[in-house]
Amino acid sequence: MMSLYATRRRRDVIIRVLCVAAAGFGLMWLTLILFTLLWNGLAGLHLSVFTQMTPPPGSKTGGLANAIVGSLVMTVIGVGIGAPLGLFAGTYLAEYGRHEKLSFYVRFINDILLSAPSIVIGLFIYSAVVVPMGGFSALAGSLALAVIVTPVVVRTTEDMLRLVPDQVREAAAALGLPRSLVIRRIAYRAARTGLITGILLATARVAGETAPLLFTALSNQFWSLSLSQPMANLPVTINNFVQSPYEYWRQLAWTGALLITLAVLALNIVARLLGAERKTK
Amino acid sequence: MSPSPFVFPCGARLVNIETRMKSLPVDRARALAAFRLGDASFYWLTRICALVVLCILGGIILSLMIGAWPAIQTFGFDFLVTRRWAPQLEPTPVLGALGPIYGTLVTSALAMLVAVPVGIGIAIFLSELCPPALRRPVGIAIELLAGIPSIIYGMWGFFVLAPFMTDHVQPLFIDLFDGVPVLGAIFAGPPSYLSLFNASLVLAIMVLPFITAISRDVFMSVPPMLKESAYGLGCTTWEVVRNVVIPYTRTGVIGGIMLALGRALGETMAVTFIIGNSFQISGSIFAPGTTISAAIASEFAEASGVHQSALILLGLLLFVLTFIVLASARLMLARLERKAGA
Numbered sequence: 270m271m272s273l274y275a276t277r278r279r280r281d282v283i284i285r286v287l288c289v290a291a292a293g294f295g296l297m298w299l300t301l302i303l304f305t306l307l308w309n310g311l312a313g314l315h316l317s318v319f320t321q322m323t324p325p326p327g328s329k330t331g332g333l334a335n336a337i338v339g340s341l342v343m344t345v346i347g348v349g350i351g352a353p354l355g356l357f358a359g360t361y362l363a364e365y366g367r368h369e370k371l372s373f374y375v376r377f378i379n380d381i382l383l384s385a386p387s388i389v390i391g392l393f394i395y396s397a398v399v400v401p402m403g404g405f406s407a408l409a410g411s412l413a414l415a416v417i418v419t420p421v422v423v424r425t426t427e428d429m430l431r432l433v434p435d436q437v438r439e440a441a442a443a444l445g446l447p448r449s450l451v452i453r454r455i456a457y458r459a460a461r462t463g464l465i466t467g468i469l470l471a472t473a474r475v476a477g478e479t480a481p482l483l484f485t486a487l488s489n490q491f492w493s494l495s496l497s498q499p500m501a502n503l504p505v506t507i508n509n510f511v512q513s514p515y516e517y518w519r520q521l522a523w524t525g526a527l528l529i530t531l532a533v534l535a536l537n538i539v540a541r542l543l544g545a546e547r548k549t550k
Numbered sequence: 551m552s553p554s555p556f557v558f559p560c561g562a563r564l565v566n567i568e569t570r571m572k573s574l575p576v577d578r579a580r581a582l583a584a585f586r587l588g589d590a591s592f593y594w595l596t597r598i599c600a601l602v603v604l605c606i607l608g609g610i611i612l613s614l615m616i617g618a619w620p621a622i623q624t625f626g627f628d629f630l631v632t633r634r635w636a637p638q639l640e641p642t643p644v645l646g647a648l649g650p651i652y653g654t655l656v657t658s659a660l661a662m663l664v665a666v667p668v669g670i671g672i673a674i675f676l677s678e679l680c681p682p683a684l685r686r687p688v689g690i691a692i693e694l695l696a697g698i699p700s701i702i703y704g705m706w707g708f709f710v711l712a713p714f715m716t717d718h719v720q721p722l723f724i725d726l727f728d729g730v731p732v733l734g735a736i737f738a739g740p741p742s743y744l745s746l747f748n749a750s751l752v753l754a755i756m757v758l759p760f761i762t763a764i765s766r767d768v769f770m771s772v773p774p775m776l777k778e779s780a781y782g783l784g785c786t787t788w789e790v791v792r793n794v795v796i797p798y799t800r801t802g803v804i805g806g807i808m809l810a811l812g813r814a815l816g817e818t819m820a821v822t823f824i825i826g827n828s829f830q831i832s833g834s835i836f837a838p839g840t841t842i843s844a845a846i847a848s849e850f851a852e853a854s855g856v857h858q859s860a861l862i863l864l865g866l867l868l869f870v871l872t873f874i875v876l877a878s879a880r881l882m883l884a885r886l887e888r889k890a891g892a
Binding site: 277278280281284285287288289290291292294295296298299301302305306309353354355356357358360361362364365366371372374375377378379380381382384385386387388389390392393395396397416419420423447448449450452453473474476477478479480483484487504507508511512522523526529530533534537538541 | 585586588589591592593595596597598599600601602603604606607609610613614616617667668669671672674675676678679680688690691692693694695697698699700701702703704705706708709710755758759762786787788789791809812813815816817818819823843846847850851861862865868869872873876877880
């Protein structure tokens with residue numbers, strides 16, 4: 270009897286230790302990544318990174334100015350196209366089509382798109398936009414990002430609108446408000462922070478996307494704001510610099526990686542704070 | 551029902567419309583007509599946007615099929631079973647997908663082999679063992695790490711993990727299994743920076759937060775009463791997890807694992823730098839290889855003609871593969887949700 274108890278106790282302790290070890294193991298890798306990133310990235314973080322263009326091979330000066338601006342432009346356009354599309358589609362799922370067969374399919378397909386490999390989305394935009402337009406362009410890159418933003422926003426919009434109690438809608442409808450105004454003026458406002466959180470998270474998701482830009486926006490060594498030309502952007506620049514033999518390029522790649530990560534983490538934290546604020550209110 | 555946390559907005563413009571409607575019958579009719587028009591157009595706007603989501607999926611499949619058609623015509627079914635990848639061969643290149651498919655499956659399987667036990671271990675730690683004060687910070691740290699772009703993982707793998715593994719860990723395995731029948735071939739040397747093994751480890755670290763986050767959420771969904779009853783019968787923590795928590799959440803955990811597998815299969819940037827882009831199939835996991843996505847990422851920009859079409863066909867295969875995995879994951883998670891709702 271005692272020995273059975275001892276065995277059970279021993280097994281329990283072993284498993285507990287393993288779980289704690291797993292947590293330590295996981296967190297160790299993850300802190301290690303952040304630490305390396307900070308260590309290597311900060312070493313190259315000068316003002317010139319923000320003011321100078323990406324350097325030609327072998328150069329010892331230069332920055333990431335065109336890549337940073339290009340990334341910002343494409344992310345803003347991508348979110349600008351994807352977010353409204355996702356918002357309205359999510360509205361349909363949560364408000365009009367709650368019990369329709371169509372919503373079931375859209376929801377299912379959206380969930381698939383949410384985790385679809387981003388390189389496949391790059392291939393899709395290549396075939397659908399780059400080939401007909403006759404060349405790589407920032408517009409194609411933005412569209413690829415929009416395709417990634419849309420499902421994220423659809424998902425969060427639907428979830429957030431569903432949190433709005435139906436009594437609120439019924440009360441508004443009882444006052445004679447037409448359906449579209451119930452949604453726009455009542456449901457949207459009630460769910461506002463949630464909707465913004467969703468868009469921020471989607472922005473964070475695409476800010477560092479590399480694979481879909483590789484053969485849509487390509488990259489550009491020079492300053493360009495034209496949407497019909499290849500545009501420099503941080504992820505692809507990092508991709509090109511990492512495997513280069515030039516020490517300075519590798520340094521810039523680390524610095525760029527640090528900038529992207531800080532931006533993504535900042536967006537995530539703001540989104541999280543907004544979400545927390547909503548809960549406490 | 552708890553009191554609603556929402557503040558009710560009262561649009562000033564609405565009030566104006568209401569008062570106008572009462573005072574003037576003609577305006578009332580006009581306002582109602584405007585409402586009706588606004589209603590109908592907003593309905594169709596949202597409905598069309600929902601349909602666009604469907605069209606995106608249709609567009610992806612259609613455009614990949616069209617792009618892949620020349621390759622399908624040239625290679626047919628042989629594409630799936632050919633090991634050779636010779637895009638420069640004259641007059642017609644020989645291209646086979648076996649190498650990338652093998653690499654994709656091997657790296658994903660190895661990554662899951664590492665990430666699933668560790669991820670579930672962390673989830674058990676977070677939901678059952680962790681002191682409450684630590685639970686939130688550790689949970690948030692894990693979730694933030696899920697948001698880090700994959701190219702960062704790839705870079706870190708290239709500069710930090712691959713050199714360390716190659717110099718210190720790979721030789722250990724090679725010596726350990728030297729001469730053992732099957733394992734000796736799987737862990738055959740020499741150590742290599744660019745290898746399936748290193749790529750799998752980076753993938754494992756990358757999908758770890760996904761598995762942990764979903765498993766923790768479903769573990770937390772177990773009714774406390776069930777767990778307390780088991781503890782009341784004298785179960786140890788492990789017995790509660792083993793006999794109550796895991797059976798109760800099995801579909802959810804498997805769904806989460808499948809979602810992570812979907813990610814791992816399609817991941818590009820985390821593996822491209824360190825997998826070596828070799829289309830050879832060698833039995834050893836320390837040999838260089840390639841995955842479908844890495845092959846596309848590294849060759850597509852320079853490819854043309856049937857070579858490019860073959861890469862698109864690879865993309866189509868990848869999409870079909872991940873579609874099946876993700877669809878089954880979603881169906882499982884949906885079933886769990888229904889159970890929780892009922």
